[in-house]
Amino acid sequence: xxxxxxxxxxxxxxxxxxxxxxxxxxxxxxxxxxxxxxxxxxxxxxxxxxxxxxxxxxxxxxxxxxxxxxxxxxxxxxxxxxxxxxxxxxxxxxxxxxxxxxxxxxxxxxxxxxxxxxxxxxxxxxxxxxxxxxxxxxxxxxxxxxxxxxxxxxxxxxxxxxxxxxxxxxxxxxxxxxxxxxxxxxxxxxxxxxxxxxxxxxxxxxxxxxxxxxxxxxxxxxxxxxxxxxxxxxxxxxxxxxxxxxxxxxxxxxxxxxxxxxxxxxxxxxxxxxxxxxxxxxxxxxxxxxxxxxxxxxxxxxxxxxxxxxxxxxxxxxxxxxxxxxxxxxxxxxxxxxxxxxxxxxxxxxxxxxxxxxxxxxxxxxxxxxxxxx
Ligand code: ADP
Numbered sequence: 001x002x003x004x005x006x007x008x009x010x011x012x013x014x015x016x017x018x019x020x021x022x023x024x025x026x027x028x029x030x031x032x033x034x035x036x037x038x039x040x041x042x043x044x045x046x047x048x049x050x051x052x053x054x055x056x057x058x059x060x061x062x063x064x065x066x067x068x069x070x071x072x073x074x075x076x077x078x079x080x081x082x083x084x085x086x087x088x089x090x091x092x093x094x095x096x097x098x099x100x101x102x103x104x105x106x107x108x109x110x111x112x113x114x115x116x117x118x119x120x121x122x123x124x125x126x127x128x129x130x131x132x133x134x135x136x137x138x139x140x141x142x143x144x145x146x147x148x149x150x151x152x153x154x155x156x157x158x159x160x161x162x163x164x165x166x167x168x169x170x171x172x173x174x175x176x177x178x179x180x181x182x183x184x185x186x187x188x189x190x191x192x193x194x195x196x197x198x199x200x201x202x203x204x205x206x207x208x209x210x211x212x213x214x215x216x217x218x219x220x221x222x223x224x225x226x227x228x229x230x231x232x233x234x235x236x237x238x239x240x241x242x243x244x245x246x247x248x249x250x251x252x253x254x255x256x257x258x259x260x261x262x263x264x265x266x267x268x269x270x271x272x273x274x275x276x277x278x279x280x281x282x283x284x285x286x287x288x289x290x291x292x293x294x295x296x297x298x299x300x301x302x303x304x305x306x307x308x309x310x311x312x313x314x315x316x317x318x319x320x321x322x323x324x325x326x327x328x329x330x331x332x333x334x335x336x337x338x339x340x341x342x343x344x345x346x347x348x349x350x351x352x353x354x355x356x357x358x359x360x361x362x363x364x365x366x367x368x369x370x371x372x373x374x
Contacts, residue, residue, distance in 0.1 A: 002074045002088070002165030002198050004038040004061065009070035010055050011222075030056045030224040031368070034070070041196040042170055045213030047203055047228040049245075053222040054202040058168050061200065063087055074165060081254075086168070090159035090197070094171040096151040098143040105139040108161050115162075118340050125161050132191050133157040155186065160195060169201040186273075206246055210234070215357065218242050240369035243295045243362055249326070251297045252336050255366060260288040264309055267294055271332030277309040279358045280347060281374035286363075292365040298326065300357035301338035312351035329354065 011031040031053040038044045046054045059065040061072060063084035072079050079087055098107050107124060112122045132134040133153045143151060152172055159167055169188070173181045189212055192199055192284050203209050209216045210230040218225045218233060218241075226238040237243035243251050256267045258278055265278035278286055288293070302311060316335060317328040327346055328335040338354070346352060363372040 003040045004166060004198060004200070005036075005071075005073040006057075006061075007071045007073075009034045009057070009060065009072065010068045011060060011065065012068045015048060019157055029068075029222050031060070034219075034222075034224055036217060036224070036227055038200060039199055041198055043192050043199045043200050043212060043214045045209030045216045046219060047206060047209040047216050047245075048219035048225075050204060052219040052368040054204075054219060055170055056222075057219075058170050058202050061166070062089055062168055086302035088164050090162065090164035090167045090300045092152075092155045092159040092167075092169050092172050094174055096143070096155045098151060098154060098158070100143050103140050103142050104135060104146075107143070107154060108139075108158050111158070111290070112162060118227070126165070129157045129161045132160075134187060134196055141274075148175050149184060151182060152176065153187070156191070160191070161193070163197070165198065167197045167199040169199065171203055172201070174203075174205070181208070188212060206248070210246075210318055220243065228290050237295075237362065237371065239371055240293055240295065240364040243364070247297055249298050249337060249339065249354060251362075252294050253302065253364075254294045254331055254334055254336060256292055256294045258286045258288070258290045258292060266309070267292075267356045269331045272313075272330070273311050274313050274329070274336075274354075275309075275311045276354055276356060279356060279361050279374070281358065282361075282363060282372075283374075285372055285374055290342065291366050293366045293369075294356075295364060296356045297360065298339040300360040301336065302342075302355050302357065303327070303338065304355040305353070308353055308355050310353040310355055312353050314349045314351055318346045318348060318350065327352070 009031060010029055010033060036058060047058060048054055056065060061175060063082060067080055074087060076084050092230055097283050099110065108126050109122045112125065130139060133156055135157055140152055156172060159181050174182055176184060201212055210217050215227060215229055216226050216306065220241050226233055226242045233246050234241055237246065238252050240253060244253055254269060256269055258265050259268050266275040267278055268275050313329045315327055316330040319326040324339045324341050325344055328337045364370065365372055
C-alpha cells in the first residue's frame with residue numbers, strides 16, 4: 001500500500017521545447033503544474049479528452065517518462081530518479097503485451113521468477129489473484145487463444161500478482177465492447193475492494209471514471225480542472241469545461257443575458273422569445289444586462305404549470321427513449337433539452353413553460369468559464 005504525492009509536476013517533451021522558444025505558448029507543456037495526493041488505498045480516476053496529458057502523467061509516475069519539473073513521492077520517498085522497477089508499481093496498459101508462447105500461469109509468474117521468488121510463493125500468489133480476476137480456468141491457455149476481455153483480465157492479474165504498492169491502469173477497457181467493458185469494470189471494482197491497492201486509472205470515458213473511482217481528477221490541456229468525488233464533479237462543477245464534460249446527456253450550456261423585469265431577474269436568449277426566471281439564490285450576484293453562460297442538466301429542466309414566470313415556447317423535438325422521454329425546445333440557434341422518466345407526451349409545436357431546478361442551475365463567466373456562485 002502507498003500514498004502517492006505529486007507536487008507542481010510539469011512535463012515538456014523535447015520536440016515541444018523548441019516550439020516553446022519560438023511561440024512561448026503555455027500549452028506546449030504536456031502536463032502543467034499538476035499537484036495532488038492519492039491516499040493509501042484510494043482509487044483515483046484521471047479523466048479528460050484525448051491529448052490532455054493523462055497518459056503522460058501516468059507514465060511519469062511509472063518512471064517511463066522523465067519529469068521536467070516538480071516532485072513525486074511514494075510515501076516519504078522521492079521517486080523522481082528512482083528506476084521504474086524500484087517503485088513497486090503494477091502496470092496494465094491498453095495493449096496487453098502478454099508473452100504469446102507462455103501460458104497464462106507462466107505469464108503471471110514471469111516477473112516473480114525474474115525476482116527469484118520461490119515456485120511455492122509464486123503458486124500462492126497466482127492462486128490468490130486468478131479467482132479474483134476470474135482467470136482460474138485460463139491458466140493453461142496461451143494468449144493467442146484468449147478473447148480481448150480474457151487477455152485484459154490476465155493483464156491486470158499480472159499487474160497485481162506481485163501485490164504492488166501502486167497499481168496504474170491506462171485505458172485498460174478501451175479495446176473492449178460495451179458489455180465486456182461493463183463486466184470488467186465491475187470486476188476491477190471488486191478486485192480493488194478486495195486488495196485495497198492504491199490505484200490510478202487513466203480514461204477518457206466518464207462512465208468508467210464515475211463508476212470506479214473514489215475521486216476523479218479532470219484534466220484539460222495539461223492542467224487539472226477539478227479534483228472531487230464523482231458526485232462533487234457532477235453536482236458542483238468548478239467550471240464550464242467540467243460541467244460540459246461530465247454527464248450524459250451533456251449539460252445544456254446556453255449563452256444568456258440576464259434582464260431585470262420588475263422585481264425578477266430573467267434569463268433571455270438571443271434569437272428567442274424564451275425568458276425563464278433566474279433562481280433566487282443568484283439574486284445578489286446578477287445584475288441587469290449581465291452576460292452569463294447558463295448551465296442546466298436536461299434532468300433539471302422542468303416543465304411547469306402556467307403560474308410560473310416563464311414564456312411559453314413550442315416543443316421542437318419529442319423523443320421517447322423507453323426508460324426516459326427527451327423534450328427539446330429551440331432557443332435561438334440552439335436546443336435546450338430536458339429529460340424526464342414521467343410518462344408524458346408532447347406534440348411538436350405544443351407550448352410548454354420551463355423552469356430550472358433552483359439548486360442545480362449553474363452560471364459561468366462567458367469569458368473565463370469560471371463558475372459564478374450564488
Ligand atoms: P492523453 O493521455 O490525455 O491522451 P498524452 O499524455 O498522451 O494525452 O499527451 C499529452 C500531450 O503530449 C499531447 O499534446 C501529445 O501530443 C503530447 N505527447 C505525448 N507523448 C509525446 C511524445 N512522446 N513526444 C512528444 N509529444 C508527446
